[in-house]
Amino acid sequence: MDLAELEITKTIFELLPGFVTAWIFYGLTAHPRPSQFERVIQALIFTIFTEVVVIIIKGALHTAGSWWSLGIWSLNVDLVWKVSVSMIIGLLFAWLANNNKLHTLLRPTFTRQTSYPSEWFSAFSERRLFIYLHLTSGRTLYAWPEEWPNEPGKGHFRLSNAVWILEDNEREPLLDSECILVPASLVEIVQFEKSEAQSAS
Numbered sequence: 001m002d003l004a005e006l007e008i009t010k011t012i013f014e015l016l017p018g019f020v021t022a023w024i025f026y027g028l029t030a031h032p033r034p035s036q037f038e039r040v041i042q043a044l045i046f047t048i049f050t051e052v053v054v055i056i057i058k059g060a061l062h063t064a065g066s067w068w069s070l071g072i073w074s075l076n077v078d079l080v081w082k083v084s085v086s087m088i089i090g091l092l093f094a095w096l097a098n099n100n101k102l103h104t105l106l107r108p109t110f111t112r113q114t115s116y117p118s119e120w121f122s123a124f125s126e127r128r129l130f131i132y133l134h135l136t137s138g139r140t141l142y143a144w145p146e147e148w149p150n151e152p153g154k155g156h157f158r159l160s161n162a163v164w165i166l167e168d169n170e171r172e173p174l175l176d177s178e179c180i181l182v183p184a185s186l187v188e189i190v191q192f193e194k195s196e197a198q199s200a201s
Contacts, residue, residue, distance in 0.1 A: 017050040017086035018043030024090025029097045030150040031117045050086045057081060100125070117150070123192070124148050132165065132191035133157065133182060140165040141182065142193075149184045157182040 012019075022042050026033050034042065058081075061070055071077070096102045100115040100122075107113075116122040124145065133141040143162035149155030160179045164172040174180065 015040070015043045015047050017082045018045065018047035020083060020086040021046035021050065021090040021093070024087060025093050025097070028091070028094035029117070030121050031097065046086065046089060049089055050082055053085045053089070054078070054081050057085070098125075120152050121150060123190075127192050130161075130193040132189075132193070133159075133187050134189040134191065135182075135186050136188050137186070142171070143180075146179060152187075153185055155184050157184060157187070 019039075022039060025031070033039070058073060058078075061073070064070060097115045103111060103113055103115045114122050116125055130142060131145050133143070135141065141159065141162055142165055143157075143159035145157060146160050147156075147158040149157070158179055158181055162174045162177060162180050164174070166172055
């Protein structure tokens with residue numbers, strides 16, 4: 001292994017906590033994975049967060065070591081702490097992104113954005129309601145969305161309690177189906193049913 005390969009390997013190892021955090025974040029959220037260059041930048045940022053937290057933990061443990069011995073801070077201990085902290089940071093960021101907590105707190109003073117990757121994803125995440133799917137064929141389905149695509153036009157809707165809405169507004173239940181899959185590419189409009197609170201007002 002030449003010097004260049006050693007340097008690349010060393011750099012990847014140093015950025016390992018950031019890559020772990022990014023891997024957890026993108027594995028648990030619907031955010032699209034960025035380009036390779038952006039991933040490296042994100043790994044660098046996450047690694048800085050991890051390093052700061054580990055430095056604080058190391059200082060606290062050294063201070064506690066004045067009263068009782070906790071062992072030696074070796075390279076293996078350092079690696080375990082970095083990977084553990086990076087996993088916690090990844091889970092924290094994923095939780096914030098999936099629940100829109102941070103942006104809700106900062107809105108509208110600092111931002112008008114949400115934590116969700118798109119308006120499509122935001123609509124489904126914030127509304128647990130029955131939906132009408134107006135299909136490109138002209139037909140309409142009324143159902144409960146158990147799962148939905150992360151973005152329009154791709155993937156499938158998994159629906160339960162599905163009912164066809166007929167032209168005379170009559171309803172034809174799909175009694176023999178526990179659930180059905182509808183390709184998102186066949187959906188023209190998604191309409192959310194009004195909640196009981198909205199209907200009352």
